[in-house]
Amino acid sequence: MPGRFNGEGSMLRAEHLSFRIGPKTLIDDVSLTLAPGEFTMVLGPNGAGKSTLLKLLTGTETPQTGQVWYGDQPLSAIPLPTLARQKAVLSQLLSLPFDLNVTDVVMMGRYPYFDLNPTPLDKQIADDCLDSVGMLPFRDRAFASLSGGEKQKVHLARVLAQLHRQPGDDSTKYLFLDEPISALDIHYQHQILGLVSELATHNMVIFVIVHDINLALQYARTVILMDEGRIVGMGHPDAVLTESAIETVFQLKPYFMTHPETGRRVMIV
Amino acid sequence: MKRSSLTPGNWYGLLALLLLICIIAALRIGAVDLTFADIGQILLNGIGLSDNLVDPVSQGLFLQIRLPRVLLCATVGAGLSVSGVLMQALFRNPIVEPGLVGTSAGAAFGAALVFVLGKNINWAFTDALGLFLLPCVAFVFAFGATLLVYRIASMSGKVNVATMILAGIAINALATGGTGFLSYIARDPQARSITFWNLGTFSGADWTQFWLVLPVTAGGILLALRFTKALNVLILGEDEVRHLGYNIDRLKIQVLLLNTLLVAVGTAMVGVISFVGLVVPHLLRLSKTSDNRFLVIASALLGGSLLTLADTVARRLVAPAEFPIGVITAFVGAPVFIWLLVRNARSFQRGGFYA
Numbered sequence: 001m002p003g004r005f006n007g008e009g010s011m012l013r014a015e016h017l018s019f020r021i022g023p024k025t026l027i028d029d030v031s032l033t034l035a036p037g038e039f040t041m042v043l044g045p046n047g048a049g050k051s052t053l054l055k056l057l058t059g060t061e062t063p064q065t066g067q068v069w070y071g072d073q074p075l076s077a078i079p080l081p082t083l084a085r086q087k088a089v090l091s092q093l094l095s096l097p098f099d100l101n102v103t104d105v106v107m108m109g110r111y112p113y114f115d116l117n118p119t120p121l122d123k124q125i126a127d128d129c130l131d132s133v134g135m136l137p138f139r140d141r142a143f144a145s146l147s148g149g150e151k152q153k154v155h156l157a158r159v160l161a162q163l164h165r166q167p168g169d170d171s172t173k174y175l176f177l178d179e180p181i182s183a184l185d186i187h188y189q190h191q192i193l194g195l196v197s198e199l200a201t202h203n204m205v206i207f208v209i210v211h212d213i214n215l216a217l218q219y220a221r222t223v224i225l226m227d228e229g230r231i232v233g234m235g236h237p238d239a240v241l242t243e244s245a246i247e248t249v250f251q252l253k254p255y256f257m258t259h260p261e262t263g264r265r266v267m268i269v
Numbered sequence: 270m271k272r273s274s275l276t277p278g279n280w281y282g283l284l285a286l287l288l289l290i291c292i293i294a295a296l297r298i299g300a301v302d303l304t305f306a307d308i309g310q311i312l313l314n315g316i317g318l319s320d321n322l323v324d325p326v327s328q329g330l331f332l333q334i335r336l337p338r339v340l341l342c343a344t345v346g347a348g349l350s351v352s353g354v355l356m357q358a359l360f361r362n363p364i365v366e367p368g369l370v371g372t373s374a375g376a377a378f379g380a381a382l383v384f385v386l387g388k389n390i391n392w393a394f395t396d397a398l399g400l401f402l403l404p405c406v407a408f409v410f411a412f413g414a415t416l417l418v419y420r421i422a423s424m425s426g427k428v429n430v431a432t433m434i435l436a437g438i439a440i441n442a443l444a445t446g447g448t449g450f451l452s453y454i455a456r457d458p459q460a461r462s463i464t465f466w467n468l469g470t471f472s473g474a475d476w477t478q479f480w481l482v483l484p485v486t487a488g489g490i491l492l493a494l495r496f497t498k499a500l501n502v503l504i505l506g507e508d509e510v511r512h513l514g515y516n517i518d519r520l521k522i523q524v525l526l527l528n529t530l531l532v533a534v535g536t537a538m539v540g541v542i543s544f545v546g547l548v549v550p551h552l553l554r555l556s557k558t559s560d561n562r563f564l565v566i567a568s569a570l571l572g573g574s575l576l577t578l579a580d581t582v583a584r585r586l587v588a589p590a591e592f593p594i595g596v597i598t599a600f601v602g603a604p605v606f607i608w609l610l611v612r613n614a615r616s617f618q619r620g621g622f623y624a
Contacts, residue, residue, distance in 0.1 A: 060508050084514025096504050097361045098559035108505070111498045112514045116562075162513070 010071045010172035011035050012205045017056050017066035026052045027063065028229040034207065034222070036172050039200040041216045042209045043241075044226035045250055050209045051092070051178055053226070057207065058089045058176050070174065084112035087174040088159035092182075099144045102154055106130055106139075109161030125164045129157040132195060134188070148183040156180055156192065163204070170203065177208045181215075193219045213241060213254075213267050225249060238265060277563045284570035288343065291574040295339045295581040296331070300588040303327060303335075338474035341482060342580045343573035345471075345535040346545060348486040350572025351493055352531040353546025354564045358500040359524050360419070360428050363554065364609065366547035367415075367532045370437045373543065374444035375414025376529075376536035379407040381448045381463050385455045400477065404485075407537035412529040414440050419525065427507070469542035469595030471580050478538045489531045490569050496524055497561040504559070542595050544602020545576055551609060 012034040019027040027049050034040050042050050055061040057068055059075050068075040070086065078086075088109070106129060110122040118126075130136045133153040138146065143154065156177075163173040177196070181189045189212075197219050200206045210216060216223050216237055223240045225233040227249045233240035246254045246267070254267045275283075297303055303311075310323050311331050349367065356365045356372075367373045383403045418440050422433030445467075452463040499515040510517045536542075549572040550564050557563060576594070579601070583592040 058512065060511065080511065080516060081514040084512065087512070089508075089512045091506070091508060094505050094509070098357075098363065098504050098554065100501075100504065100559055104501070104558065104560050105505075108498075108502055108509075108513060111502065116494070 010203070010205075011069075012057065012174060012207075013069040014057060015066050015069070017053070017063040017068070019052060019056055019061060019063045026229055027056060030066075030229075030231055032224065032231065032234065034205050036203045036205050037200055038221045039197045039206050039219060040208065040222040040224060041220035041237075042207065042224045042226060043211070043213065043216055048226040048249075049229040050226055052229075054089075054176050054178055054207065054209060058087065059083070060089075071172065081112060084162070086163075086171065088162040088176070090155055090159045090177045090180050092178050094155065096143060099142050101139075102130070102135065102141050102143055102146070103139050105143055105154055106157045106161055109158040109164075112162065113166065121166075126157075126161050129161040129164065130154070132160065133157045133192065149185065149188065152180065152183045153188065153192075160199075172203050172205060174205045175199070175207070177206075179209050179211070181210065189215065213246070217241060217265055217267065241267070275557075277557070277560075277567075280557060280563070280567055281570065284567055284574070288570050288574045288577075291577040291581075292339055292343060295342070295577045296335060298581055299335060299584050300591075301327065301330060303331060307331075333475070337476045337479045338471050338580070339577060341474045341479045341539070342471050342577045344479065344482050344486050345539055345542070346549075346572040346574070346576025347569040348482070348489065348531040348535045348572075349542060349545045349576070350549035350568035351490050351565055352528045353572075354550045354561060354568050355493060355496070355500070355524050355528040355531075356546070357550060358503060358561055359521060359528070360422070360433065361503065362428065362430055362433075363551060364430075364547070364606075365433075366544065367528070368441075368541065368543040368546070370418045370433065371414035371440035371444065372411045372529055372532045373536055373541045374441045374448075376407040376411035376533040377467060377541050378414075378444040378447045378451075379410030379533070380537045381451045382406060382410070384463060385451045400481065404481065404534045404537040408529060408533035410444070411533040411536070412526065414444060415525060415529055419521075467541055467595075468593035469540040469598070470591075470593045471539050471583075472591060474539070482534055482538055485530060485534045489527055490565065492527055493531075493565050494562065496520065496527070497565055500524070500561040540593075540595065542576070542598055544598045544606065545572055548602050548605050549575060551605075 012032075014030060014032050017027055017030045018025065030049075030053060042053070044050050052061065056063050057075075059068070062076070070078060070083075075083075103126060106126045107118055107122070109129070110118055110126060113119075114122055127136060127139065130139055133156050135150065135153050135157060138150065138154070143151065146154065159175065159177070163175055165173075175196070180196075181192055184192065193215060196206060196208065200221070220237050222235065223233070223237045224231055225240050225245060232249060233245050243254055243256065246252065252269055254269055256265050256267055258264070259266050296308060297305065307323060307327055308331065311328050314323065314328065315332055352372070353366045356367060356370060357363050359365075360370070380403055383406050418433060418436045419428075421436040422428050422430075424432070448463065448467065455463065499510060499513075499520050502510045502513045502515065503517075503520070507517050510520065532546075549568050553564055553567045553571065557567070576598075579597045580594050583594045583597050586592055
């Protein structure tokens with residue numbers, strides 16, 4: 001299915017973002033433009049500013065200079081309830097002080113859409129999203145009784161439910177995932193990334209932080225390589241993830257090989 | 270612990286039934302036990318459907334003392350329990366209750382201030398304004414105390430439990446000291462009422478108190494239901510509240526205000542009753558879920574039931590004298606609290622509960 005592009009009007013843009021805490025500059029003059037349909041993955045060493053950039057792009061933190069635009073609106077001008085129907089964020093693993101059922105957690109993704117009680121449509125969407133991450137059999141379990149990977153999948157189902165379109169809604173959606181597959185086994189890493197890259201084609205801007213360079217080579221349409229609060233490379237994975245760039249950023253000499261079946265580049269160290 | 274498979278609807282039904290049974294039992298039992306026939310007759314007389322003769326002493330006792338007392342008791346129990354739910358959600362911690370974070374002690378100090386100094390303000394007790402002065406002053410001090418504890422506890426960005434408990438102890442000590450000072454300088458009858466009142470008592474309950482507390486509590490609980498979605502998201506974390514479309518700073522201040530309203534009005538009338546706000550939500554968390562919507566509705570019903578029960582015990586145990594109800598709730602609540610602490614220490618060492 002071909003991606004639907006609304007052009008300029010639906011891009012995610014950041015202009016000259018800088019963010020400091022005390023004397024430390026976490027993000028240093030970062031600009032970027034992300035179009036719907038491009039599955040963007042962000043890579044970089046620990047402390048490169050990946051999560052901080054995600055926080056600036058989602059409004060969790062406010063940059064000291066620069067501005068973020070969702071389409072033609074500045075982020076700070078969009079009311080929070082409206083924004084909650086356009087944008088969803090999966091943070092790194094969250095621990096809950098109180099125990100809830102799995103369905104309770106997923107249903108939070110539908111909170112922006114109903115007033116006091118979920119509609120049958122909301123319940124259906126919550127179940128569908130649980131199903132898409134393979135967690136439907138766990139729907140009545142206590143969240144605390146799940147493993148780390150299972151919890152991650154439930155949170156993922158929650159943000160998918162949050163961006164699930166109401167009938168007739170074809171506006172651009174913005175999905176931000178901070179290491180969404182860190183606790184998953186290899187089967188689910190590929191299933192989830194396949195699912196997310198398929199979503200990208202449905203008029204969605206997708207920004208995912210990952211650590212696995214081979215997964216980026218396989219799934220990303222655009223790669224952002226970060227180091228020391230700056231973007232050091234942005235574009236097609238093969239153009240950005242070169243031998244010299246990886247050696248500079250990660251201080252590790254990579255070797256590239258060709259996948260015997262797909263012909264895609266794979267990296268070993 | 271095995272969780273109940275009953276639906277929330279079933280729970281509400283059962284708890285409403287429990288509340289009804291507790292209220293009926295409380296109406297019947299006391300220093301003077303009434304028969305159901307008497308009660309039915311008095312109620313019928315009361316609404317003018319008949320006017321058969323009943324012992325006028327019983328009728329007066331029932332209509333002027335026991336009925337308002339039991340209804341006030343159920344209302345205050347509901348308010349305190351819902352307040353416990355709100356506080357636990359806001360502090361993201363299951364051991365918080367209004368008595369721990371200064372709300373009750375602040376309200377008590379404010380009320381003692383009116384008791385002792387109010388006599389010098391002539392208008393305070395001579396007109397309708399005086400009736401509202403007590404809950405208003407209690408509210409102001411309760412809110413100040415709670416806000417102070419919350420601010421100190423969350424200075425590092427997220428709520429630090431150790432700091433919260435220490436700040437709560439300090440603010441409680443300050444407020445209790447203040448109340449003690451006021452009872453020291455007070456002339457004797459006032460002092461006695463303050464002391465009694467620090468342990469909570471429904472012995473002064475009348476219709477005026479009930480009609481003052483009922484609308485505030487009912488309105489407060491309805492309002493609390495509006496916040497349950499946002500409070501559920503707060504279980505995930507403060508950033509998540511924002512991502513799902515709620516303003517976290519506004520949410521905090523609104524919930525703090527609402528909580529103070531629920532506690533202060535009740536406390537101003539009947540004194541400090543501890544542990545209800547802690548125990549009631551907790552029993553429900555353990556047996557069903559921590560979904561705040563369920564907790565608010567179910568806590569209101571269960572809290573009303575348990576406090577009515579406790580008051581019946583307080584009235585009956587040493588009749589015709591009576592225990593302060595705070596003594597009963599403390600005797601029951603403190604062991605439950607300790608049990609919770611032990612249980613938490615055993616099964617939640619990996620964080621979570623204390624996160």
